[in-house]
Amino acid sequence: MMARITPSGNAGSKLVRAILDLLHVSKKMNLKALPPAPKRPQLPAPKPSGRPIRDPHWKPPSGWHRPARSKGSFTGAEGNSPFKLNDATADHLGLPRGTEIDFVNGTPDFGPFTHKGLGGQPPGTYNVDGINLNRTHDYNATVSTIADTMGMSKAAVREALRINKINLHHFSGDIMQLVPTNIHRNIHHSGSVHLEGRN
Secondary structure, eight states: OOOOOOOOHHHHHHHHHHHHHHHHHHHHHTOOOOOOOOOOOOOOOOOOOSSOOOOTTOOOOTTOOOOOGGGEEESSSTTSSEEEEOHHHHHHHTOOTTOEEEEETTEEOOGGGOOOSSTTOSOSEEEOTTOOSOHHHHHHHHHHHHHHHHTOOHHHHHHHHHHTTEEEEEEETTEEEEEEHHHHHHSOOOOHHHHHSOO
16 A cells, blocks of 8 residues: 655645646646657768778779889789889889889879978878869869968969979879879879779
8 A cells, every 4th residue: 555645734735736737737738749850961971081992802994004014013913912113113213122002903002102292291192172083173173272281372383293293193082192203104004083083
């Protein structure tokens, strides 16, 4: 049997009366359930950035360009492993003998060999918004990103790229690398423009 609690005195009875009045009012109002909260719009997933993941099943597609066999050889799967320069090529490019350039899913990662920014400042690799794998568009987008990062005018960036003999290299996704022209041109390759986009 439950014990009955009865408030004593005027304060207790006033409290009981207030609770009963509240219950009575809520029944009369016939309160309805609140409508569900509106769904929040789904934000698009962020574009992947950073070094791509090597696909172990990648195979060279038709028209894929590899470095000349006279310049070195792949240490593993063709187009998806490091390309080791022979001594003559390393000497010609001014790189240490035994240098390897890693290829990931058909495209060379020139990250270790990039020109470290402009004006001697890093970085030599930029994540550029709006990359669409069209050479002219992406060149201009990269120039804009460098200009904003370095506090330079676009004209000054273009001139610095020309004077320093720097090529812009599409590595993967939104990654653009500033590569010395002698390395970029001497290691024949397909960049992501050729593999994924258009010239």
